[in-house]
Amino acid sequence: MGRAPCCDKANVKKGPWSPEEDAQLKVFIEKYGTCGNWIALPQKAGLKRCGKSCRLRWLNYLRPNIKHGEFSDEEDRIICNLYANIGSRWSIIAARLPGRTDNDIKNYWNTKLKKKLISKFTPNYQGKTSPFYPTISHSVLPNLSSLYKDHFNSFYTPTKSLAGIESSSLPQNFLYYNTTIPSFTNQYSYCLQNQEGLMDSHYYFPVKDQNMLIFNGNEASCSSSDGSCSQISYRKDVKQEEMGCFQGFMLDYGNINGDDPLNSFSDDHQKGNGILGNCQLQYDLEEVNELISIGHGCSNNMFFLNYEN
């Protein structure tokens, strides 16, 4: 049994609001308020609209002090920072940006800001790759570090053991940072950095596919849905159109959307909180070998190979 509709769909108008309807709604709400009941409001206001539609129109367009137009650099920074920490919780992000609505910010992120960020460090990015896997070339890696530093202030140097590893033994070429995501606070997060710049950041990629090369991951947690892991993978079993980009070696970073990067958005805490969420770096075999050597040199018991080819 489905949910009862909130209004009589046959008798409500849909689609864009006319200036007359806008005026009617605005006048009514300014005079009487919302009466604490959006469902009943359209009838009282003489509008042939669904209550939800009225609410949305008021909140996103008609209410006072709505700010339209270009987002400032400061607003960009706040959005990036919050998105990195809490994911697509647009209403919370909107609460930090006076005059901006969640819908506005969501649209802005999806249509502009995300591309802006990607193109910032991927000069050749055309926005043509998979939404999950924009491709980043190896040559732009040095820029990533500075980009991250622009947006996050929480990098730190561990002074005590992390994930059971003494600080003195922790890899020097990692950047560490705290996460505010409750589910991850008991886990360590890390960004791998070589001498040039940031190469890999935290968490989460499932070992669902066979023939995978896991780089600097943890076998147990990588194969579970709640571990943290970064990896280079070779996914010969995934069709190119599914991946949206290529077959080959890929270093994943920032993918924390859950078990299946193509399908899973199930758990709220797993929703993309990486500023570079779901990006991949593409490497040839030689570069992969180079990365493996970095991994060998910097970590204890954190290297896992499940690599066939």
Next chain:
DNA sequence: AAAGGGAGCAACCGCGTCGAC
């Protein structure tokens, strides 16, 4: 000049949450 395609954005839909009863 017309057609096609993409970007941007307003609006809709469905579901989770919360409060009233």
Next chain:
DNA sequence: TGTCGACGCGGTTGCTCCCTT
């Protein structure tokens, strides 16, 4: 304690405008 209805949120859709061919 359970049920129901309203609200609020995030994802998605579809319309419009503009640019390219």
